[in-house]
Amino acid sequence: MALGKKAEEAESQEIHHRALGLGKATRWNIQRISLKQIAVVSLIVVLAAVMMLPFFWMITTALKTNNAVYQLPPQFIPTSFDLSNFSNGMRAVHFVRLFINTAIIAALSTVGSVLSSMWVGYGLSRIRFPGRRIWFYIFVGSMMLPGIVGLLPLFRLYDSIGWYNTWLPLIVPAWFGNPFFIFLARQFYLTIPRSYDEAAKLDGAGHFTILWRIMVPLTRPVWITMAIFAFQGAWNDYLQPLVYLYSQSKWTLSLGMASFSGIYNTPWNEFMATDLIYMLPPLIIFFVAQRYFMEGLGSLGGGSLR
Amino acid sequence: MTRDIWARAKRRNPDSWIGYLFIAPSIVGFSVFVLYPLVTSVYYSLTAWNGVTPPQYIGLRNFIYLFTSDVAFWPSLKATGLFVLMSVPSSIALGLGLAVLLNRKIRGIRFFRTIFYLPVVLPSVATLTLWKFIFDPKFGFANELLQALHLPTSLWLGSYSMALPSIVIIGLWGVGGTMIIFLAGLQSVPEELYEAARIEGGGDFTVFRAITLPLMSPIIFLELVMGIIGATQAFNQPAVLTGGGPGFSTDLFMYNIWQNAFQNQQFGLAEAQVWILFVAIIIVSLFTFRLSTMWVYTDENGEP
Numbered sequence: 271m272a273l274g275k276k277a278e279e280a281e282s283q284e285i286h287h288r289a290l291g292l293g294k295a296t297r298w299n300i301q302r303i304s305l306k307q308i309a310v311v312s313l314i315v316v317l318a319a320v321m322m323l324p325f326f327w328m329i330t331t332a333l334k335t336n337n338a339v340y341q342l343p344p345q346f347i348p349t350s351f352d353l354s355n356f357s358n359g360m361r362a363v364h365f366v367r368l369f370i371n372t373a374i375i376a377a378l379s380t381v382g383s384v385l386s387s388m389w390v391g392y393g394l395s396r397i398r399f400p401g402r403r404i405w406f407y408i409f410v411g412s413m414m415l416p417g418i419v420g421l422l423p424l425f426r427l428y429d430s431i432g433w434y435n436t437w438l439p440l441i442v443p444a445w446f447g448n449p450f451f452i453f454l455a456r457q458f459y460l461t462i463p464r465s466y467d468e469a470a471k472l473d474g475a476g477h478f479t480i481l482w483r484i485m486v487p488l489t490r491p492v493w494i495t496m497a498i499f500a501f502q503g504a505w506n507d508y509l510q511p512l513v514y515l516y517s518q519s520k521w522t523l524s525l526g527m528a529s530f531s532g533i534y535n536t537p538w539n540e541f542m543a544t545d546l547i548y549m550l551p552p553l554i555i556f557f558v559a560q561r562y563f564m565e566g567l568g569s570l571g572g573g574s575l576r
Numbered sequence: 577m578t579r580d581i582w583a584r585a586k587r588r589n590p591d592s593w594i595g596y597l598f599i600a601p602s603i604v605g606f607s608v609f610v611l612y613p614l615v616t617s618v619y620y621s622l623t624a625w626n627g628v629t630p631p632q633y634i635g636l637r638n639f640i641y642l643f644t645s646d647v648a649f650w651p652s653l654k655a656t657g658l659f660v661l662m663s664v665p666s667s668i669a670l671g672l673g674l675a676v677l678l679n680r681k682i683r684g685i686r687f688f689r690t691i692f693y694l695p696v697v698l699p700s701v702a703t704l705t706l707w708k709f710i711f712d713p714k715f716g717f718a719n720e721l722l723q724a725l726h727l728p729t730s731l732w733l734g735s736y737s738m739a740l741p742s743i744v745i746i747g748l749w750g751v752g753g754t755m756i757i758f759l760a761g762l763q764s765v766p767e768e769l770y771e772a773a774r775i776e777g778g779g780d781f782t783v784f785r786a787i788t789l790p791l792m793s794p795i796i797f798l799e800l801v802m803g804i805i806g807a808t809q810a811f812n813q814p815a816v817l818t819g820g821g822p823g824f825s826t827d828l829f830m831y832n833i834w835q836n837a838f839q840n841q842q843f844g845l846a847e848a849q850v851w852i853l854f855v856a857i858i859i860v861s862l863f864t865f866r867l868s869t870m871w872v873y874t875d876e877n878g879e880p
Contacts, residue, residue, distance in 0.1 A: 307682075314677060318691045324749065325694075327717045328706050340715055386601045393598020397591050402599075409602050412610045416809055418830060419854055420613035422837060422847050423620060426627075427612070446605025477594060506699040508812050513838065524701040528816045531705035538709050549702045556697045560690070 332356070332543035339539045352539065356547070359540030363526040364518070365547070372522040373551075375440050376504035382445035383500045384493055390447045391455025392481045396467065406456065413449040425513060435516040440507070444500070451496045458492045459485055494562040502552050523548050621851050625844040627837070638848035649849075651824030652832040655740065656808055659828060662744045664803035668796060671754025676788060678755070679762040689759065693752035704816045707746045708733070736822045743813045743826060754799055761795040762788070790873035797872045801861055808857055829853050 331339060335352040360366065394406050428439045462485065470480050486493065508524040515521055527548055530541060596603075621638060623631035642649045678689050695703060710717045711732035719729040732742045765787070773783045811830040814820045820827035820835070829849070837846035 310677065310680070311682065314688050317674070317677075318688050321691055321695065321749070323717070324706055324710060327710060331709065386605075390599050390602045393595050397595040397598060399592040399595030402595060405599055405603070408606060412606055414805075415610060415614070416805065416854055416857060418809060418833065418850055419617055420609060422843055422850065423613035423616045424609065426620075426843075443605065443609050445601070446609065447602035449602075452602060477598070502697065502699075506701070508701050508815070509834075512815070513834075524699060527699075527705055528701050531708055531816065536709075538712075538715070541705065542709070545702050545705060549698050552697050552699065553694075556694075 328542050328546065331539055332546050334539045336537070336539065339537075355539045355543035359530075359537070359542075359544035360547070362537075362540060363523075363530045363544055365523075365526070365544060367519065368521055368523045368526040371437075371520060372505060372524075375437050375522060376501050378437075378441045379444035379504045380497055380500040382441065383448045383451060384496050386445050386447045387451035387496060388455050388481065388486065388493060391452045391459055392477070392485060394452065395456045395459035396480070396485075397477065409447070409449045410453050413453070421509075421513065428514070434514060435520065436514075437520065439514045440504070440510055444504075448496075448500070451500070454492055454496060455489070458489045462488055491562040494559050498555060498559055501555060505552055617847055617850065620844055621847040623844040623847075625847075626841045627843045628841075631844060634844070638845050639852075641845065642848060642852065646845075648824060648827060648832055652820075652827045652829050655824060655827050656810075656829040658740060659744070659810060660804055660807045662741065663747050663807050664800065666744065667748060667751050667754050667803060668799050670748060670751045671799070672758050672792065672796065674751065674755045675758035675762055676784065679759055689756075693756055695749045696753040696756075700812045701816055703749065704746065704812060707742075707749070708817055711742055733818055733826075734822060736825050739818055739822060739825045743810075743817065746813070754803075757799060758792060758795060761792055765791050793872045797864070797868045801864055804860055804864065805857055808853065808860075 330346065330348055332355055333351045333353070334348045334355075335350050338348055338350065390409070394402060394409075424439070425434075428434055433439050466484050466488075467480050470484060475483070506524065507522070508528065511522045511525050515525065527545060530536065530544070619633075620631055622633060622635060624634045624637075625631035674692060678685060678692070709715075713719060713729070713731050713734060716732070718732060722729045730738050733739050769787055769791075770783060773787055778786065809830050810828050811834065814826045814828050814831040815834070818826040820831055830853070833846045833849045833853070836842045836849065
């Protein structure tokens with residue numbers, strides 16, 4: 271349909287041009303467009319290559335032998351490979367233990383924030399009760415508050431109940447709803463027709479069933495987006511673990527990697543090898559869930575932001 | 577009276593208590609993790625508190641000390657201001673430029689969008705430490721590249737004048753985050769608008785100025801406010817890369833707060849700094865908001 275319309279337009283344009291004796295100019299025009307397109311595409315390719323350079327440098331460094339790392343001028347493509355960088359680097363930061371620590375913290379806080387935010391978002395979008403609007407504004411408004419304001423009083427609070435040097439300050443708050451996720455969930459639940467709920471209610475479904483059986487399956491891009499954000503947030507967090515985790519055995523990878531990079535004479539090839547593996551989980555999750563992620567973010571930018 | 581309203585509300589919404597059951601987690605979360613620290617932090621900012629013994633009320637002494645005698649306070653504020661001025665506009669300009677560049681129907685364009693977004697996915701510490709090696713004065717990639725091009729090299733993070741710009745450059749590697757929001761916005765611009773402008777004979781630049789820029793202005797504004805709020809709270813860069821140096825050149829305010837609290841055991845002083853930062857963020861945001869009426873495009877209904 272659309273194609274037919276375009277062809278029609280082009281045809282009418284051609285007739286128009288021919289009538290005005292513009293045949294030659296049209297041909298020029300086409301050529302100019304394709305030249306411009308070539309310029310645009312090559313610009314994109316060049317910029318993308320620049321973006322990839324740090325990755326390239328990282329991967330080649332991770333594969334280099336000790337001598338090659340400190341060789342001048344450097345080898346951009348290493349001539350000899352040393353895969354022991356991976357095992358040596360990982361041993362140096364106690365990678366496996368820190369990886370497990372980080373994974374546990376990230377998994378528990380992700381599950382907590384997604385579940386609780388869907389729960390609250392459902393209440394704010396599907397149940398009428400006095401004060402609903404005010405609470406929504408309070409929750410969303412609290413998003414604007416810089417996180418640093420709470421850091422020291424909360425530190426004192428957690429310390430007083432014995433949570434210092436445990437993972438609890440990194441996990442428990444996630445289970446009480448994340449304002450941004452609540453906002454996202456509510457916006458999406460509002461787009462689901464109410465007739466679905468009515469039908470389910472007639473079949474005897476309660477709110478819990480409606481949330482679990484209707485909302486969750488219908489808004490998959492949203493909670494997958496939330497889960498990615500939450501996981502990345504937890505996996506990447508540096509400040510909170512730095513404040514709360516004292517014992518090295520409880521550290522997260524961000525702490526381990528930062529301290530590895532700060533030692534005197536960091537062995538950069540071993541470091542880059544370890545850094546690569548540290549990056550892998552968020553990268554893999556991003557690629558696997560990318561389709562949903564873009565969908566969820568896209569509707570965020572296109573819909574609720576405007 | 578209040579009981580009347582409640583009773584009426586209850587009659588009209590028999591579900592009320594279920595509603596509150598659903599939002600209960602957030603009410604608890606808001607009270608404990610937002611309201612409680614917000615209120616108590618006002619008090620803590622007026623105390624001498626070493627993190628071990630109970631805080632002692634000392635009035636405005638923390639604030640007076642910060643404004644008059646603390647050697648790090650003003651340099652740290654200046655570094656933070658410079659960082660915001662350098663990083664936020666450049667990231668918005670680059671992000672919008674990339675979004676316009678990538679907002680076209682070319683085969684494989686998704687692949688390129690992914691490439692530009694990729695650095696955003698990476699853990700901040702991984703990115704920072706990667707760039708730490710790139711900026712290594714002797715064996716790093718940055719100087720090798722400059723040398724190969726016969727350009728003067730730099731000490732980068734070790735140089736008083738280049739340390740902060742280096743951190744800005746690292747941040748620009750993550751420009752994909754800004755880009756993706758602009759892309760989403762651009763994709764909701766009706767195609768007809770562009771076609772109309774082209775038929776009118778508008779060149780690329782005219783179209784960008786007359787259509788893209790006004791229509792993107794609400795998103796630019798949003799990115800501006802979020803960017804300022806984010807940049808004033810930058811912490812990882814000095815913590816992982818520079819330790820605030822050389823001198824005070826990268827002693828960003830958040831890092832200074834953290835140092836005062838957790839390294840110097842001056843929690844009260846740090847809390848006073850938190851409030852100064854908080855008020856500064858509010859003032860700058862209001863100022864941006866005020867200015868925004870001059871350039872953010874709204875339709876006749878006054879809605880963006």
